[in-house]
Amino acid sequence: MSNKAGKGGSFILERALSSSIAVPEELPPEVKELGQVAYEFCEKEVISRVDDFENSETKVQTNIEVLKLAGEQGLLMTEIPEEYGGLGLNLSAATLLAEKSAQYGSFTVSMLCHTGIGTLPILYFGNKDQHDRYLPLLATGEWLAAYALTESNFGSDALGARTRADLSEDGKHYILNGEKIYITNGGFADFFTVYAKVDGKHFSAFLVERTYPGITIGPEEHKMGIKGSSTTSVILEDVKVPVENVLGKIGEGHKSALGVLDIGRFKLGIGVMGNAKRIEGVAAVYANERSQFKSLISKFGMIRRKFADMSAKIFAVESMGYRTAGMIDEAVEALDHSAEDFSSQVGKVFEEFDIECAIMKVMGSETAAFVIDEAVQVHGGAGFIEEYEVARAYRDERINRIFEGTNEINRLLIPGAMLKRSMTGRLHVMPEFMKMNKKLAAGEDLLAGFEDMPLGDLAKAAESARLITLFSFGNTIKKHMAKLQKVEYVMGMGEYFFEKIANMVMHSFAMDSSIARATKLIEMYGEEKAANAVKLAQLVTFEGITKVLSESQELFSSLGDGDAATIAKFRADIDKMTFVPAMDLMAIKDAVAEKVVDLQKYVV
Numbered sequence: 001m002s003n004k005a006g007k008g009g010s011f012i013l014e015r016a017l018s019s020s021i022a023v024p025e026e027l028p029p030e031v032k033e034l035g036q037v038a039y040e041f042c043e044k045e046v047i048s049r050v051d052d053f054e055n056s057e058t059k060v061q062t063n064i065e066v067l068k069l070a071g072e073q074g075l076l077m078t079e080i081p082e083e084y085g086g087l088g089l090n091l092s093a094a095t096l097l098a099e100k101s102a103q104y105g106s107f108t109v110s111m112l113c114h115t116g117i118g119t120l121p122i123l124y125f126g127n128k129d130q131h132d133r134y135l136p137l138l139a140t141g142e143w144l145a146a147y148a149l150t151e152s153n154f155g156s157d158a159l160g161a162r163t164r165a166d167l168s169e170d171g172k173h174y175i176l177n178g179e180k181i182y183i184t185n186g187g188f189a190d191f192f193t194v195y196a197k198v199d200g201k202h203f204s205a206f207l208v209e210r211t212y213p214g215i216t217i218g219p220e221e222h223k224m225g226i227k228g229s230s231t232t233s234v235i236l237e238d239v240k241v242p243v244e245n246v247l248g249k250i251g252e253g254h255k256s257a258l259g260v261l262d263i264g265r266f267k268l269g270i271g272v273m274g275n276a277k278r279i280e281g282v283a284a285v286y287a288n289e290r291s292q293f294k295s296l297i298s299k300f301g302m303i304r305r306k307f308a309d310m311s312a313k314i315f316a317v318e319s320m321g322y323r324t325a326g327m328i329d330e331a332v333e334a335l336d337h338s339a340e341d342f343s344s345q346v347g348k349v350f351e352e353f354d355i356e357c358a359i360m361k362v363m364g365s366e367t368a369a370f371v372i373d374e375a376v377q378v379h380g381g382a383g384f385i386e387e388y389e390v391a392r393a394y395r396d397e398r399i400n401r402i403f404e405g406t407n408e409i410n411r412l413l414i415p416g417a418m419l420k421r422s423m424t425g426r427l428h429v430m431p432e433f434m435k436m437n438k439k440l441a442a443g444e445d446l447l448a449g450f451e452d453m454p455l456g457d458l459a460k461a462a463e464s465a466r467l468i469t470l471f472s473f474g475n476t477i478k479k480h481m482a483k484l485q486k487v488e489y490v491m492g493m494g495e496y497f498f499e500k501i502a503n504m505v506m507h508s509f510a511m512d513s514s515i516a517r518a519t520k521l522i523e524m525y526g527e528e529k530a531a532n533a534v535k536l537a538q539l540v541t542f543e544g545i546t547k548v549l550s551e552s553q554e555l556f557s558s559l560g561d562g563d564a565a566t567i568a569k570f571r572a573d574i575d576k577m578t579f580v581p582a583m584d585l586m587a588i589k590d591a592v593a594e595k596v597v598d599l600q601k602y603v604v
């Protein structure tokens with residue numbers, strides 16, 4: 001990667017608000033138009049056919065028809081280069097498209113599976129011949145794609161796969177045997193990226209066409225939610241895959257398997273955020289129709305508070321998402337676009353931003369869960385009745401915390417990646433921690449210098465969260481470094497610490513991104529027009545710093561082994577870097593809620 005482009009995870013090392021970030025408000029008009037096309041497509045072609053999607057007799061055919069229609073309208077080809085019939089747009093544009101296409105869970109899953117984990121392995125890890133043969137078909141939706149990694153005994157531990165691939169005697173084919181489960185789009189996909197171990201040892205990826213003899217597609221799973229999407233097993237019995245269809249190198253299947261999950265996670269976070277926006281609007285409409293105690297329920301404080309909290313969480317995910325997309329686009333821009341391995345270099349950029357992608361997955365899915373749960377509550381008993389959209393949305397959202405790597409696995413990934421990069425010198429986390437300790441010992445004010453900034457109080461709180469996070473990470477590593485070399489420790493006791501650190505990192509990123517966006521909106525539109533964004537950033541900041549503080553209390557109680565004096569020393573240091581801004585939280589929430597209730601939608 002060029003020096004110009006930012007590095008993944010670097011927000012942990014940079015003083016809060018030290019960089020200007022990309023925001024959705026500055027997307028070019030033509031991209032916004034494409035977003036509108038996607039939104040209107042969903043309203044017209046998807047929402048109108050929800051009953052066909054949800055009906056087990058018609059869902060496969062409906063998926064095929066609507067996906068192909070989306071393909072005809074250019075909605076499946078955003079990131080595919082123009083030479084292969086795609087639009088060759090950047091990630092920021094694809095992000096808006098993913099957000100606007102996410103109006104109904106089942107279709108979102110089917111579409112993002114095709115454009116994301118279905119198409120991106122070949123796009124980023126395939127060779128020219130493979131691109132020539134398959135990308136034009138995938139770009140238009142003529143062929144639909146799926147990604148087959150999970151097996152019955154290997155889910156989170158996906159690289160363990162038992163599916164085998166053995167080279168045929170004439171050296172022309174790999175013979176695949178095994179069974180993949182829970183494969184999205186399995187019921188109709190024409191094209192699968194299948195992961196298998198060559199000679200039972202070397203984890204590798206294969207491009208498999210549905211028509212290859214030996215493939216059996218299992219029956220549709222009966223699911224709790226996203227019932228309108230297709231999920232099946234894929235059984236491979238002596239399936240002959242031409243050697244030309246090995247994706248990447250033998251033994252390097254993990255690169256595409258995991259690399260593509262980074263972008264899959266990012267897009268999932270964006271998609272569910274888009275859906276959460278819709279559901280917040282649905283709840284606001286209901287709250288303005290339903291009266292109790294001779295008053296609209298939208299006038300009740302506890303109902304209004306829900307709209308404020310929903311909006312703040314959505315704002316945080318939206319701000320982190322477009323910021324991340326902007327950073328990735330900047331890194332991709334800096335690559336040599338004429339290089340033969342350009343696509344694979346793009347794949348590596350996503351890997352560089354794996355921390356941000358994992359944050360998007362966890363915070364996006366947990367925000368959607370929160371928003372949709374509150375939307376059901378706003379509906380009261382009606383929220384439990386299937387004829388109301390929120391009931392289905394409630395069942396549909398649950399999967400988001402499970403697939404594309406469970407939220408536990410993604411939480412592990414965040415401090416895990418920080419540790420790995422710190423040890424290899426790619427991210428100087430421990431040197432920064434040492435510097436911070438020296439400053440603390442010298443009695444320096446670590447939070448000085450924010451006074452003259454437009455949102456100085458909020459920026460100071462974001463810096464406070466970042467420093468406490470760094471302090472927590474550094475002390476955890478210092479104390480447990482030897483044990484953290486052992487996988488059994490990391491996956492045992494180590495996870496208690498890692499989970500806390502992951503939560504702190506996520507909130508730090510959310511705060512910094514939300515405040516940076518509000519600051520930019522003040523610059524773009526002036527204080528009056530950016531007033532609501534500032535309020536949203538205030539809410540994100542307050543929640544973030546209080547969460548970081550409570551997580552650090554729990555973490556240091558164990559880092560201090562329960563010893564009162566040691567814990568008191570840690571607390572004294574944390575106090576020196578703690579700043580919780582003063583604000584009239586309830587008045588802010590009421591003002592944010594007022595806008596949502598008035599406009600009946602999420603609004604910045």
Ligand SMILES: Cc1cc2nc3c(=O)[nH]c(=O)nc-3n(C[C@H](O)[C@H](O)[C@H](O)COP(=O)(O)OP(=O)(O)OC[C@H]3O[C@@H](n4cnc5c(N)ncnc54)[C@H](O)[C@@H]3O)c2cc1C
Nearest residue numbers: 147148149150155156182183184231402403404405406408
């Ligand atoms: C509707 C649906 C669609 C799917 N689509 C696809 C698809 O298209 N392609 C595909 O390949 N797969 C797909 N999957 C599979 C999905 O990715 C896996 O279900 C998921 O990764 C979890 O694996 P698992 O079910 O085996 O759970 P397990 O790995 O058995 O996990 C069980 C629990 O243990 C926790 N756990 C596991 N390891 C750890 C750890 N080290 N530390 C802490 N906790 C841990 C998990 O977080 C979880 O809470 C889909 C699944 C569903 C339900």
